[in-house]
Amino acid sequence: MLETRNLSKSFGPIHVTRDVSIRLERGERRVILGPNGAGKTTLFNLLAGVLQADSGQVLLAGKDITALPVARRARRGISRSYQKNTLFDGLSVRENLGLAAAVQAGQARRLFHDSLSHPKVRETVEEVAHLARLEQVLDARVNEVSYGIRRQLEVGVALATRPQVLLMDEPTSGVGPEMAAGFHDLLSGLPRDLTLLIIEHDMDLAFEVADKITVLNYGEVVFEGLPEAARGSDLLKEIYLGSWENA
Amino acid sequence: MFRHTTFRYLVLAILGAGALFQAFSAGYFGLEVLIEILILAILVLALDMVAGFGGMVSLCHGALMGLGAYAYAMLSSIVGLPPLAALVGAMAIVGALAWIIGAICARSHGIYFIMATLAFGQMAYSYIFQTPIFGGDDGMGGITRPDLSAIGIDLNDSRSFALFCLAGLVLAYLAAVAVLRSGLGRSLCGIHHSEERMRALGLTVWRVKADIFGLSGLITGFAGALAAMHVMYISPGLLDWTVSGEALVVVILGGLGTLVGPLVGAVAFVILKHELSAVTPYWHLVVGVVLIVVVLSRANGIFGWLEARIGARRIFPTHAAVKKVPNDA
Structure with missing residues (x-):
């Protein structure tokens, strides 16, 4: 349904997205993890068309939408919710x-x-x-x-x-544990053919809703796999989960 | 989003009653002042649509009004169209020009939008001023008013013309309300809140802005044609940027983004101008002081101030009562 091929973006000398290639199937729930500054929101901005990639492609249902502006991508079926209320x-x-x-x-x-x-x-x-x-x-x-x-x-x-694809940037940002649990129910109740790409810091929610997990670090995809594999990954623990488990 | 409230209806009723009383009781000078208020009210109504509801502060609406006056004069005097057809033609021409200006300026914001509209206004002023067919600095005379003698109305009579302008203002107000309550008006409101969000929802933002600018131009063109009919003589001074500036002052003085406020502002401004100019040639200074007080008071103009103090009282219920909201859904 949604695919990126070698997507890259730099701001001056800083590479915020490096050769990111991900592929989401129709109806898939994918959670993006990564520490602050890993390039998660930049990736969303590249997918939504707010930022133009330096190189690489964005494909929606097999069609190249890399050159399309925000509004046209939205009309093709990419919608997003923001980390801060808009x-x-x-x-x-x-x-x-x-x-x-x-x-x-x-x-x-x-x-x-x-x-x-x-x-x-x-x-x-x-x-x-x-x-x-x-x-x-x-x-x-x-x-x-x-x-x-x-x-x-x-x-x-x-x-x-x-939308066909919904990009959700930290939907539970700033809400308490009770509301976060309510969000799990909300996400579970969404139509199964809707593809979800979620940036989420709430690990419990992430592992519960995700079909697959992608981890970004310094703009690169460093892990992609099932939630169970993510839990056992040493690399993940080192760059991200350590702080969570010790918390 | 524009909403009528009991207080707004009350202010509209007072303004309407006042205009009717003045139309039927005033002498020649009083009627001239009334007509001046009514034409200015149509102009500032159009400006409030774009500036108050869309955040597009325009400094070319004076020029658009001037173009409406010239278009009416050209179509009726040179082309030979009947005055009512010339009126419709002038509105269409100004509406189309405004749509183009809106489409071009839609991508700029804030001070850049203001400067871009000012540039368009000044270009229109220069063009009219320099082109011989428009009479240059001498302007154009011999402009006629529509002939409504078939229905027993003589528009050359000041009282009848004042009532004609009042009917025009009512129509312009109803059109503005209808536009602002439509899908287009709701989208404009959304853009004013967050352009980025509306774009992310799939809206082609520039087209909404251009459409509203064009519709505002239609109403502005109507004001311009009425101005030409009123004085029966026009000059490039009508397109001067100070006319746009003055219109903006009136909108802010009355209450930005309220539709009713600019009408109050037009009444206050014209009366203040005539009363003060009889006493002192420095009347602009007093208007300036009033404007500064209004702006510094943080009230949304005279109407905004009244609405916040009187309109909020229980005897004037505002919008539909808000339901008691649970904390969690």
Whole structure:
């Protein structure tokens, strides 16, 4: 479904992504691990089109999308949620989801017609609200809901574009253990044909949801394999998991 | 996202009643002042759509209004179109030009957007000023008003023309509200919050900005055509950047991003101008002081200040009551 071939990116003399080649199958749940500065978010930016790669390719469903800008990649089916909330604060939860759903439904430039009242948009909003567990707060304003709900909405907004691939940058960032467990249920409830690529620091969540794990260090892929293999990897313990196990 | 509240309806009703009272009771000078307010109100309404709701602070709306005036004059006087057709034609021309300007400037932000729109405005000013067919510095005269005698209305009468402009303002306001409540308006609101996020959702941001700029241009062109009909004479001074600057002052004075606020600002600005200029030639200084006080008060203009203090009271329920929100879903 999503593939990178020898993807590289440098900022001046610093190589932030080095020859990264990964391949995700349709419906796969892949977790990206790596210490701070490993190039995880840069990889997401390269996949989403926010950054242009110096070399290498990004392929979606076999088609080269390397040269496509952000919006066109999104319309092809790549959506993302951010580590920091990028929600529309003055609007309600429903309106936030509606903005995303309207783009997907082709209602975002409709004149003299409220996109939120379009049947396709309403249907998507209801469906995503159920998936992201936001039904109870649909009419609340974003700046009036708890942080945990905002994190759920961050994922919900990305889901409302009905993506084929969802890039999730630390979805549980800043939430407590109870909410993190709730996120596990949320991720488990997502459609099985949706491909997920997740950056996550919560190891328990990572190992529970991942079909496969990729570890980045200094911009390079240093490990790729099953979660069980990741747990037993000495290299991983050395560069990343040591600090987790000793914590 | 634009929302009407009880307080906003109340202010609109007061403004409407005041305009009607003035239209039916004022003498010639009072009617001229009213017409000036109404035309300025249409211009600042259009500017608020892009600046207040889209964050696109334009310094070319004065020039667009001037182009609307010239387009109306050319289409009615030189081309020979009936005035109402010339009015529609002028709006279409300015709308199309504004769409192009919006499409080009959409990729810039902040001070760069302001400078780019200023450059377009100055280019339009220079073109009109230098081109002989537009009369150069002498401008163009002999502009006619639409003939509505078939329905018993003589627009050459100041009272009738004031009511015509008031009807125009009501239509412009309703159109602006309809646009801002549409899918396009919601997308604009999203872009104003986070352009990057909207792009990541798959939205072609520049097209939304261009569309809104074009629609704002349509309304601005309407204001320009009314300005030409009002004075029946136009000159390049209409396109001067100071007209854009003044319009921006009115929007900020009234309340940015509220639609109602700029209408309040237009009333306050024109009345202040006429009252003060009768007392002192330095009236601009007083307007400047008022603007500084408004900006430093951190209130969103006169209307924003009133809305925060009076509109928030219980007798004026604002938006739909917000449900009590659980902490976790």
